Amino acid sequence: EVYLLESGGGSVQPGGSLRLSCAASGFTFSSYAMTWVRQAPGKGLEWVSSIGGIGGSTDYAASVKGRFTISRDNSDNTLSLQMTSLRAEDTAIYYCAKDRDLISATSHGLDVWGQGTTVTVSS
Amino acid sequence: QSVLTQPPSVSAAPGQRVTISCSGSSSNIGNKYVSWYQQFPGTAPKLLIYDNNKRPSGVPDRFSGSKSGTSATLDITGLQTGDEADYYCGTWDSSLTAGLFGTGTKVTVL
Numbered sequence: 001e002v003y004l005l006e007s008g009g010g011s012v013q014p015g016g017s018l019r020l021s022c023a024a025s026g027f028t029f030s031s032y033a034m035t036w037v038r039q040a041p042g043k044g045l046e047w048v049s050s051i052g053g054i055g056g057s058t059d060y061a062a063s064v065k066g067r068f069t070i071s072r073d074n075s076d077n078t079l080s081l082q083m084t085s086l087r088a089e090d091t092a093i094y095y096c097a098k099d100r101d102l103i104s105a106t107s108h109g110l111d112v113w114g115q116g117t118t119v120t121v122s123s
Numbered sequence: 124q125s126v127l128t129q130p131p132s133v134s135a136a137p138g139q140r141v142t143i144s145c146s147g148s149s150s151n152i153g154n155k156y157v158s159w160y161q162q163f164p165g166t167a168p169k170l171l172i173y174d175n176n177k178r179p180s181g182v183p184d185r186f187s188g189s190k191s192g193t194s195a196t197l198d199i200t201g202l203q204t205g206d207e208a209d210y211y212c213g214t215w216d217s218s219l220t221a222g223l224f225g226t227g228t229k230v231t232v233l
Binding site for chain 2 (some may be wrong): 035037044045046047050058059061062070095100104105106107108109110113114115116
């Protein structure tokens with residue numbers, strides 16, 4: 001069964017850091033790009049970052065560039081998102097999702113989603 | 124801030140048809156594939172349509188997608204109460220080198 005499981009969410013003060021992880025199973029992890037998507041309370045979906053399957057080319061939303069770092073370990077089938085300098089507006093459910101292609105820019109869609117992990121940034 | 128514009132809400136009676144539009148530009152919808160996602164409250168989004176008009180296995184053919192120029196459309200025919208959800212379009216923007224989601228549309232079955 002194809003499966004994604006996020007972990008690492010929690011509450012953090014503004015300016016703090018948090019590392020999210022996403023464990024993948026049921027597919028050849030290295031053959032697909034992976035993406036983080038977030039959803040603030042009561043708001044729509046926001047693309048955060050993507051990483052290519054092999055070689056790991058990365059892209060970031062302007063709102064997180066320079067603060068967030070996406071990475072992957074193809075030997076461990078794990079996707080990560082290191083978040084630093086967190087702000088109140090980063091409060092959201094963070095989903096990891098599997099792209100249908102090796103590169104996200106081909107825009108073939110996100111066909112597998114995790115259940116999400118909640119990040120709350122508040123003093 | 125999304126550059127893909129969708130109507131905030133659409134509604135129709137059971138059995139009827141609804142159409143959801145997604146308006147973009149030449150740097151995104153104009154030269155990239157469009158996907159559509161369905162999201163029920165408290166759950167993760169689900170891929171409904173990919174590559175403009177293809178359905179993943181298990182998605183009923185009541186759901187169909189199309190694209191023309193810099194706009195895309197999701198049609199739901201034979202509307203059912205179980206279709207009440209939020210729907211998002213998605214694509215890639217080659218100028219921003221970033222993924223994009225639409226503003227989202229809430230479908231209500233009257």
